[in-house]
Amino acid sequence: MSEVRQKAALAKNAAAALNLLTTEQKNEALLRLADALISRQEEIIAANERDLSRGKENGTSSSLLDRLKLTPERIEGIAQGVREVVELPDPVGDVLETFDRPNGLHVVQKRVPLGVIGMIYEARPNVTVDAAALCLKTGNAVVLRGGSAALESNRAIVGIMRETLASSAMPPDALQLIEDPNRSSVDEMLKLNGLLDVVIPRGGASLIRNVVENATVPVIETGAGICHTYVDDTAQPAMAEAIAINAKVQRPSVCNSMETLLVHESFAKRHLAELAERFRERDVELRGDAASRELIPWAKAATDEDYATEYNDYILNVRVVKDLDEALDHIRRFGTMHSECIVTETAGHADRFLQEVDAAAVYHNASTRFTDGFEFGFGAEIGISTQKLHARGPMGLPALTSTKFIVTGSGQVRG
Amino acid sequence: MSEVRQKAALAKNAAAALNLLTTEQKNEALLRLADALISRQEEIIAANERDLSRGKENGTSSSLLDRLKLTPERIEGIAQGVREVVELPDPVGDVLETFDRPNGLHVVQKRVPLGVIGMIYEARPNVTVDAAALCLKTGNAVVLRGGSAALESNRAIVGIMRETLASSAMPPDALQLIEDPNRSSVDEMLKLNGLLDVVIPRGGASLIRNVVENATVPVIETGAGICHTYVDDTAQPAMAEAIAINAKVQRPSVCNSMETLLVHESFAKRHLAELAERFRERDVELRGDAASRELIPWAKAATDEDYATEYNDYILNVRVVKDLDEALDHIRRFGTMHSECIVTETAGHADRFLQEVDAAAVYHNASTRFTDGFEFGFGAEIGISTQKLHARGPMGLPALTSTKFIVTGSGQVRG
Known part of the structure; x- marks a missing residue:
């Protein structure tokens, strides 16, 4: 035997x-x-x-x-x-x-x-x-x-x-x-x-x-996470920055860290260039779509393969979207149903995001890094389930x- | 596509x-x-x-x-x-x-x-x-x-x-x-x-x-069921007979019907020959171990393969066991963790059986045929889960x- x-x-x-x-x-x-x-x-x-x-x-x-x-x-x-x-x-x-x-x-x-x-x-x-x-x-x-x-x-x-x-x-x-x-x-x-x-x-x-x-x-099944943060038109800039930075760099190697930042076009025009600087200061490589690269000339071009990659590293995709629907579409297409966040002051947008995004944990105005048994107060964690049967999330x-x-x-x- | x-x-x-x-x-x-x-x-x-x-x-x-x-x-x-x-x-x-x-x-x-x-x-x-x-x-x-x-x-x-x-x-x-x-x-x-x-x-x-x-x-996973009824030394003969007959013949084709009857040796000496007649009257073919066949000469010999078979038919294995432990061993070896029953008037034996048998549903003094969403009052049933993850039983x-x-x-x- x-x-x-x-x-x-x-x-x-x-x-x-x-x-x-x-x-x-x-x-x-x-x-x-x-x-x-x-x-x-x-x-x-x-x-x-x-x-x-x-x-x-x-x-x-x-x-x-x-x-x-x-x-x-x-x-x-x-x-x-x-x-x-x-x-x-x-x-x-x-x-x-x-x-x-x-x-x-x-x-x-x-x-x-x-x-x-x-x-x-x-x-x-x-x-x-x-x-x-x-x-x-x-x-x-x-x-x-x-x-x-x-x-x-x-x-x-x-x-x-x-x-x-x-x-x-x-x-x-x-x-x-x-x-x-x-x-x-x-x-x-x-x-x-x-x-x-x-x-x-x-x-x-x-x-x-x-x-x-x-x-x-x-x-x-545990672990894989391509997590997004969507910064809406009405997001408070300081809060958006704090959440996005935390989600990316506080511990990039783990599954609940952010891989792609989605930014509403109007927020992008006003704040994306500056936000990108905050990432550059922290040695985060940015890969963007055409619209983001107009605002962040030093960013590389992002491919669909990049959007589908869990970097677990100091690399971030950035994409400008025209509205919440386009953000939801992107998450539906590339998300792994782990943790997803919206930063917004528009209650109706938050409600839609929390209801429509299909993930183990969905966040309004808080970092995806909180998807964790200890952070949820469970006192222990076997892992974070990314399937829907039996157990989902921490x-x-x-x-x-x-x-x-x-x-x-x-x-x-x-x- | x-x-x-x-x-x-x-x-x-x-x-x-x-x-x-x-x-x-x-x-x-x-x-x-x-x-x-x-x-x-x-x-x-x-x-x-x-x-x-x-x-x-x-x-x-x-x-x-x-x-x-x-x-x-x-x-x-x-x-x-x-x-x-x-x-x-x-x-x-x-x-x-x-x-x-x-x-x-x-x-x-x-x-x-x-x-x-x-x-x-x-x-x-x-x-x-x-x-x-x-x-x-x-x-x-x-x-x-x-x-x-x-x-x-x-x-x-x-x-x-x-x-x-x-x-x-x-x-x-x-x-x-x-x-x-x-x-x-x-x-x-x-x-x-x-x-x-x-x-x-x-x-x-x-x-x-x-x-x-x-x-x-x-x-x-749903459906497969090799279910046992164990008739203990102190079982009431009429109740044991009613439960065993119901578990086998009320609807033999379904997963919660009985495939093997385990009988305490002392109960067997007193009642198995008569109980076997009740099955014969209902055209149930019996397959027994050596001890049962001494009491039921017309029964065929049961093999380990028989004990491991879900007949879904008018066929029943019978085995005489010397005590509760031997019954538990048999169920551990051949059961499919679906539905298992003990018929006994000895509270301590019932408690041990209900605690130790690893199955979706365990019964004391009732037919295994009750493992069913409608019988449990759920109003509907997608199936009976025989795995331990997510959902177990009806x-x-x-x-x-x-x-x-x-x-x-x-x-x-x-x-």
């Missing part, structure tokens, strides 16, 4: 046991995990150094190496994240509906764990702990398949967590790490219907595309649960 | 318009559809007769022909179903959560339509109307791909519905029928990411397997919706 199948089967058995634990038992185990990550941090850092030196030999970029690097401070932060998950309410067991039927049947719809979750992700080893804590808190077993660049770190972290669970009420087999670095181990996970209940990919566009295109197991703990109808009778049969 | 892609693109445009309609506008259009199906029933019946005579020529079984057949009474029933959908509350626009953040952002999570739903289904033309009514009520456009056996009927029905919508607020393009009878049109729908938001298969196991294995569009109108976070601010940016 392959490593993937064997570990998924162990996880499935463990999931049945997890389903019987109380919130207190789960929280107690999670607190032990947090403590163990701190007390055994030297092992983790030693393993992480092996990943880092291998990465250096392989010519990994310094920014990627920085994301991979674990320090005592970062481990403290990771452990603190686990403690915060402990503080969150446990959604499992919540009653969503309860009703009695005329024939006397009593029906209760309760939240239950999903079962076994497959996580497929890239470099940062903190995801290993975050995902484990969120899954275990919600009574799910988890099969982790991290990137090969972090394999030593992940092995050390999961090894410590499994050893720690052995002295808790939680079965260590609830945590499984796939160590096979070949792409075939990912492909196998994607087809494990019957053992995995869901697969959640976290990472770059090509990782997510591979999962969505090849999985037969249900998927929660996912908190309830997104890691399913439901079950519990029906009690006294001999009822169907007539 | 292919028929599928062209019609899906039209549906996507229509979905944007549908999203702006009020509940009253949607209901008014649905009532017109119901009236038109009645007033133009002769056209439908004439088309249906062409399907029936083609079916006869092709040697279609009489039971399938009966399911395909439309009569004035059946059309009246179908139209009545549409009127009942009108009476149901519209979930679109429901506010699920509303919260204010410390930075002043106001967040509202609202139900929104899914967008464009692809329905892939088999013979019965009533599904065409049911699916259309449920999708339109929830503001979704729908691309219908029915079985080729019902093509003439479906073409007549969808033609009448589209013509009727033309004089309502609802865009006729919200309803699309794929007429290409080749399997390739199904395959194309399964990969239409960006045009279809979800695909829902309804039909036999092979249709559903094809969809689950090949779709890159998110799927709501799906009512909310299962055809997604959500959207609407965030209003006054210039907030992220720090």
Whole structure:
């Protein structure tokens, strides 16, 4: 039996046991995990150094190496994240509906764990702990398949967590790490219907595309975001500037940052040249349509391919539109239904935008950067769903649960 | 452009318009559809007769022909179903959560339509109307791909519905029928990411397997059910018999009927021979393990393959188990997480069964046949989801919706 199948089967058995634990038992185990990550941090850092030196030999970029690097401070932060998950309410067991039927049947719809979750992700080893804590808190077993660049770190972290669970009420087999670095181990996970209940990919566009295109197991798609900010005729110039700058440069590498700025032609005439300067000061490359380039002569020409690209970088498309409808058309054509913003003082335009734009999160007069589980106050985030099924937008703990109808009778049969 | 892609693109445009309609506008259009199906029933019946005579020529079984057949009474029933959908509350626009953040952002999570739903289904033309009514009520456009056996009927029905919508607020393009009878049109729908938001298969196991294995569009899996009834040591014999007989023979062809009866050994010694007679009287073929066959000498031997088969027929597996744990093990191994029942007077056993069995619906002392949207009082049913994501068990109108976070601010940016 392959490593993937064997570990998924162990996880499935463990999931049945997890389903019987109380919130207190789960929280107690999670607190032990947090403590163990701190007390055994030297092992983790030693393993992480092996990943880092291998990465250096392989010519990994310094920014990627920085994301991979674990320090005592970062481990403290990771452990603190686990403690915060402990503080969150446990959604499992919540009653969503309860009703009695005329024939006397009593029906209760309760939240239950999903079962076994497959996580497929890239470099940062903190995801290993975050995902484990969120899954275990919600009574799910988890099969982790991290990137090969972090394999030593992940092995050390999961090894410590499994050893720690052995002295808790939680079965260590609830945590499984796939160590096979070949792409075939990912492909196998994607087809494990019957053992995995869901697969959640976290990472770059090509990782997510591979999962969505090849999985037969249900998927929660996360991450890709081509987000727009539309600055309407009546926008307050200072507010428009603050929101647009924030949406682009506060953290360009993430999915909720802006890729295209749409500007009403009348606002553009009055303010676009100056706004462009604010981007230039921040080293943002601008790519514009013909109308914007008349106002920003130094901007490059934007193509349809540019409008369809998630740069995750200091690059921004700019397009002048003649009205709200043209902005809505552009978003319909190029948006990825993640986060979209209108800056306007015209209430009717805001209402139309919020109603008509089909996205996980729509904003009036606020930066798209707020689409985030922590910013929404969920206390934790598994990812940001960009699909419409099951969960949409920032996912908190309830997104890691399913439901079950519990029906009690006294001999009822169907007539 | 292919028929599928062209019609899906039209549906996507229509979905944007549908999203702006009020509940009253949607209901008014649905009532017109119901009236038109009645007033133009002769056209439908004439088309249906062409399907029936083609079916006869092709040697279609009489039971399938009966399911395909439309009569004035059946059309009246179908139209009545549409009127009942009108009476149901519209979930679109429901506010699920509303919260204010410390930075002043106001967040509202609202139900929104899914967008464009692809329905892939088999013979019965009533599904065409049911699916259309449920999708339109929830503001979704729908691309219908029915079985080729019902093509003439479906073409007549969808033609009448589209013509009727033309004089309502609802865009006729919200309803699309794929007429290409080749399997390739199904395959194309399964990969239409960006045009279809979800695909829902309804039909036999092979249709559903094809969809689950090949779709890159998110799927709501429905239908397959290997359901068990476990009769415990302390079950009341008369209740056990009534529930077991009902679960098997009241309608064997459906997914919530029983395929395997598990019997505690002590109950078996006292009552299984007699219970088997009750099944024999109803022409149910029994397939048993060694222990059951000692008590039912006329039963055939059951294999593991039998335990893993959804018969949808007058065939039942019987297995004697030594206790609740052995019953739970069997269900874990062979169940499809649809509907599972325990008949017992031992409260602790009922509690364990209801908690530990991982299924969409779990029953204590009632027939599994109740897993049904109408029986649960939902007033309509899109299908019974057998997956854990998005919706599980009988799906009512909310299962055809997604959500959207609407965030209003006054210039907030992220720090």
